[in-house]
Amino acid sequence: MKVMIDLCLVPLGVGVSVSRHVAACQQVFEDAGLSPRLHAYGTGVEGEWETVMAAVQRCFEVVHEMGAPRIHATMRMGTRTDREQTLADKVDSVLARRD
Numbered sequence: 001m002k003v004m005i006d007l008c009l010v011p012l013g014v015g016v017s018v019s020r021h022v023a024a025c026q027q028v029f030e031d032a033g034l035s036p037r038l039h040a041y042g043t044g045v046e047g048e049w050e051t052v053m054a055a056v057q058r059c060f061e062v063v064h065e066m067g068a069p070r071i072h073a074t075m076r077m078g079t080r081t082d083r084e085q086t087l088a089d090k091v092d093s094v095l096a097r098r099d
Helices: 019-031 049-065 087-095
Strands: 002-012 037-039 042-048 070-078
Touching (some): 002 019, 019 042
Antiparallel strands (some): 037 042
């Protein structure tokens, strides 16, 4: 089953800047063969359920390995069975309806 997620992962106890940790997660997604879409407050990812969820777990592992004693995260996720849809399709649908 395909899934689309929006993940915001925030390491705690590592100082104010978390860009190094976010970059590490981006690499995890890319290494898993996924194409993450970074935005200012999270990352969108789409793919097969097992692949995406394994990559999310690996992000947590990597960030802890980088020294974060604690992680707070929010994740929104969605699936469809009626048709194929991508993150780009969702954005394009909204943009097409603008005045």
